[in-house]
Amino acid sequence: MTAMTPEAAVAHVLATNPTFAVAPTTIRGIEYTAFQNIPPTVPTLMDAGIAQHDDGNSHYLLYADERWTYGAFCAEVRRVANVLGSSFGISKGDRVAIAMRNYPELLTLVLGISATGATVVFVNAWWTTEELDYALRDSEAKLVFADGPRIERLLPLRDELGLTLVGVRDGEGMVDHSYGPLQSAASDAPLAVQIDTDDDFAVMYSSGTTGHPKGVVQTHRGAVNAVFSWLMQAVVAPLIDPPEPDAPEPPRPSALVVTPLFHVTATHPLFLLSLVAGARITLMEKWDAAEAVRLIKTEGITRFLGVPTQSADLMQAAHAANETLDTMDYLGSGGAKRPGAQVGELAQAFPNAAIATGWGMTETNALGIGMIGEEYLNRPESAGRLHPPVQELRLLDDAGNDVADGELGEITVKSPSNMRCYLNKPEATEETMQDGWLRTGDLAVMDSEGYVTILDRKKNIIIRGGENIACLDVEGALHRLPDVIEACAFSVPDDRLGEVVGACVQLKDGATLTHDQMAKALHGHIAKFKTPEHLWTQTTPLMRGATDKIDRRGLRTVCLDNEKAKA
Structure with missing residues (x-):
């Protein structure tokens, strides 16, 4: 078989495989491109997957010593x-x-x-x-x-x-x-x-x-369109990179779930996809890299998708056990950007696994941008290209105009997988959803080949090991402390988690606040992962910008520079 370009492979599947047929579809008064022949709802995914699971007879779910x-x-x-x-x-x-x-x-x-x-x-x-x-x-x-x-x-x-x-x-x-x-x-x-x-x-x-x-x-349509976008990738992949003529049949997909199922990274591209992909699912009671190595080896796990921290932990545990985990053919990351230097290290540690990255949001049912294998090794800082065939992508400036290749713009996507709304928040919905286009708040550049590199976030979000933390959520909790006049939260780089929470607070004259005192006072008011791990205090007002708002970026730079000077 002659290898196809990604564009030709997608066109071939759309023209020859009726499962993935798409057509213009009006949803809530706006026209999108959507799949036409897929299960219409999430529960019908389960029924559609019966044949892929040996008419229901194959082992599907493993948790500890329990199997279904x-x-x-x-x-x-x-x-x-x-x-x-x-x-x-x-x-x-x-x-x-x-x-x-x-x-x-x-x-x-x-x-x-x-x-x-x-x-x-x-x-x-x-x-x-x-x-x-x-x-x-x-x-x-x-x-x-x-x-x-x-x-x-x-x-x-x-x-x-x-x-x-x-x-x-x-x-x-x-x-x-x-x-x-x-x-x-x-x-x-x-x-x-x-x-x-x-x-x-x-x-x-x-x-x-x-x-x-x-x-x-x-919506149901949003979730199932995301699922079939990922399923289509499995059909397209061998057209782009054909297997050798005498290559054995690939093993049955088997996924290890290592991130919380209340996040889209686990529910959608692992659990919901498993239903129609004929994949097995293994749940871990809690994240333990050594246990993950054991499960991958003993259960023949082929697919690992976690936050970058877990990929690094897995690599370290595999080295310690002298394992290369040869059954694993996919090692992806979601929830946060993987450090570019880690990409080549993972490929070397797990030679049979295609290293992958992805960008998606809860608001997009996890569908978005991604890449895998050689293209990722060659562009380790990039997030990848748009997953076909139901999405459209634009990079927009603040005025809503498209920016040229190589210029910074806000990632804006349109697809049937976009959310319907923010619950009980019409103003936030209107700000984010505009004529079917979702303004994501992520700033990026795109090259002439369609590869997107994310550079910054317009939203004040800290991503700690894949968990999104709103700065204002942390600041609101800090303002509960009686001696705190004002507070500013920001991200602090962390080798393991990517980012952790830092905060600078202005205290009343004569007041003091240690990290332990702060953590004790915040206990029960915000989740532990949101509690600042780094704390700076001062009795003077926090740094301001030209509009007299707290200068979050400038204050962060000063705090981190002071920390480096002390070291």
């Missing part, structure tokens, strides 16, 4: 859907929240809730009671499935918010309802619910420039 066949997994999903209706009266249009670590029940709940026509509300498992209070008020979810630690944080809210709590795993027995007994006694008959492809699938909370996180409303 695909058929058993689907049956549990249907039982969950029936329980939601029969025991809790959940129906189309309701919202149901999930608050737990990466347990198998989280996956069955996502599909079970979706099958009723209700909307899944993903809750960050690291949030405090105060942060949970905001999200549940904002989403109006009254039914929450939660594990033990989350039950403890939710109990103070139960009566005031009128919550019904269902305990999962170590949460069973802590409240009136428990997941295990409920689902095991339910029918596994499929529900007959009419769900439109443009109905809401999920609300995922993503930190923004405001103090509270924004609820990103994703």
